[in-house]
Amino acid sequence: MLIKNLTKSILICTTILMSTIYSNNANAQDGKTLFNTYCAACHKMDKDLTGPALMGVEERWGNDRAKLVHWVKNSADLIATGDKYANEIFNKWNKLPMTPFESILKDAEINAVLDYIKDWKPPVAATTGTTGAAPAPKNTGFLWFLSIVSVVLVVISLTLYFSMCRLKKTANEKLTTNDRF
Numbered sequence: 001m002l003i004k005n006l007t008k009s010i011l012i013c014t015t016i017l018m019s020t021i022y023s024n025n026a027n028a029q030d031g032k033t034l035f036n037t038y039c040a041a042c043h044k045m046d047k048d049l050t051g052p053a054l055m056g057v058e059e060r061w062g063n064d065r066a067k068l069v070h071w072v073k074n075s076a077d078l079i080a081t082g083d084k085y086a087n088e089i090f091n092k093w094n095k096l097p098m099t100p101f102e103s104i105l106k107d108a109e110i111n112a113v114l115d116y117i118k119d120w121k122p123p124v125a126a127t128t129g130t131t132g133a134a135p136a137p138k139n140t141g142f143l144w145f146l147s148i149v150s151v152v153l154v155v156i157s158l159t160l161y162f163s164m165c166r167l168k169k170t171a172n173e174k175l176t177t178n179d180r181f
């Protein structure tokens with residue numbers, strides 16, 4: 001009985017942990033979906049396509065999120081303000097206009113996409129001799145921690161469950177042997 005209750009509570013804890021993991025990821029997930037829907041036709045993260053590779057774009061823009069949002073909403077409008085970088089990138093890409101997204105995406109959605117771009121890391125981390133492997137970002141580290149804890153909890157509950165079955169079986173066998181006497 002005790003073991004059964006313990007197993008139950010561990011399973012409940014695991015479920016709660018797993019749902020925390022997924023709800024934490026919801027926003028990043030939205031950004032990814034939006035990127036794939038609206039931007040991936042012209043942009044890749046690590047390779048130039050119709051438009052430039054977007055990895056590290058936030059730094060290239062001097063971490064100016066407001067300006068980036070302005071660009072995605074209407075790049076022609078930002079170019080017309082005479083912004084130096086916007087004009088540079090426009091000229092570099094042979095004045096190919098980027099689709100304005102002001103009537104397609106809400107500010108929050110543009111920010112979710114830009115967050116996704118900002119947090120994007122190449123699948124295989126480049127190992128640079130001098131700086132060494134970059135430490136995993138905090139959030140990812142925490143998610144990893146939660147995932148590992150969940151796996152451990154599942155293993156513990158399975159072990160408990162099987163030992164419970166074994167105990168039950170032994171008890172039953174004992175009973176039947178005793179009955180014979």
Ligand code: HEC
Nearest residue numbers: 038039042050051052057072089090093095096097098099
């Ligand atoms: C029709 C193709 C097209 C689509 C779709 C598109 N872009 Fe672009 N994008 C471009 C081009 C081309 C440039 C280069 C600048 C120019 O010529 O206007 C660019 C430039 C950019 C830049 C500046 C890059 C740098 O290196 O500074 C950002 C940021 C950007 N796009 C974000 C986005 C986002 C976010 C989306 C999706 C919501 C998107 N783009 C969808 C074509 C596109």
